[in-house]
Amino acid sequence: MMFHSFSFAAVFTLAACHTIFTQLEAGSVTSAVGVGIRDPNYDGPIYDVTSNDIACNGGKNPTTATNAIITVQAGSTVKAIWRHTLTSGANDVIDPSHKGPVMAYLKKVSNAATDPGYGAGWFKIQEAGLTNVATQDWATTDLIAAKGEQSITIPSCIAPGQYLLRAELIALHGASSSQGAQFYMECAQINITGGTGAKSPPTVSLPGAYKATDPGILINIYKTLTGYTIPGPSVFTC
Ligand SMILES: *[C@@H]1O[C@H](CO)[C@@H](O)[C@H](O)[C@H]1NC(C)=O
Numbered sequence: 001m002m003f004h005s006f007s008f009a010a011v012f013t014l015a016a017c018h019t020i021f022t023q024l025e026a027g028s029v030t031s032a033v034g035v036g037i038r039d040p041n042y043d044g045p046i047y048d049v050t051s052n053d054i055a056c057n058g059g060k061n062p063t064t065a066t067n068a069i070i071t072v073q074a075g076s077t078v079k080a081i082w083r084h085t086l087t088s089g090a091n092d093v094i095d096p097s098h099k100g101p102v103m104a105y106l107k108k109v110s111n112a113a114t115d116p117g118y119g120a121g122w123f124k125i126q127e128a129g130l131t132n133v134a135t136q137d138w139a140t141t142d143l144i145a146a147k148g149e150q151s152i153t154i155p156s157c158i159a160p161g162q163y164l165l166r167a168e169l170i171a172l173h174g175a176s177s178s179q180g181a182q183f184y185m186e187c188a189q190i191n192i193t194g195g196t197g198a199k200s201p202p203t204v205s206l207p208g209a210y211k212a213t214d215p216g217i218l219i220n221i222y223k224t225l226t227g228y229t230i231p232g233p234s235v236f237t238c
């Protein structure tokens with residue numbers, strides 16, 4: 001009996017500390033929650049890097065479809081806004097125990113409102129991992145300090161058109177056991193205007209780009225690290 005209530009309390013504590021990419025600030029406009037981003041109601045993570053849900057969430061955590069497509073200027077810096085829940089404020093981003101990297105990817109699609117996201121075509125445009133070796137500060141620590149605002153610069157040299165913008169955060173507090181890393185991600189539906197199209201980024205698949213045994217995914221963060229290998233491909237730059 002006592003054991004049962006103890007484990008219930010532990011589960012409840014864990015459930016209280018997840019996160020969602022709820023809104024996108026582009027130009028001077030911040031989208032309303034769920035407008036142009038496929039947000040789930042539940043803030044829990046994906047654990048299986050081989051699941052289609054690793055691309056744009058959904059499946060295990062059903063996401064709500066949205067018809068909106070957010071206009072984004074190539075070369076501009078947008079902000080992915082992270083919150084603990086769909087209704088949390090800027091002081092409730094994610095539990096500080098959730099340490100790990102923060103990244104952003106793009107995928108060119110013909111219809112951003114309907115493309116399922118999973119499969120080929122993804123390229124990484126931003127990443128941060130262990131941002132201060134001396135203090136063992138992580139990108140998630142910096143994200144909390146920045147009130148949940150992840151700054152992402154949209155490359156100026158890619159083709160204009162519709163894309164999915166995937167903002168991702170990995171929490172590594174349980175990552176020393178297999179399938180213990182927690183992947184948080186949502187996809188924003190965007191229309192990039194003004195891109196020159198001078199470059200075609202090399203792309204990867206999601207699922208596919210991550211392995212459960214990657215050094216940045218299966219890792220014990222409770223010892224002093226001298227470095228950290230961020231999962232996935234290198235960042236595309238113009
Ligand atoms: C995307 O932007 C282009 C250029 O402004 C525009 O012609 C097109 O209609 C837009 N598409 C969507 C889906 O917003």
Ligand SMILES: [Cu+2]
Pocket residue numbers: 014015016017018019098171182
């Ligand atoms: Cu959590």
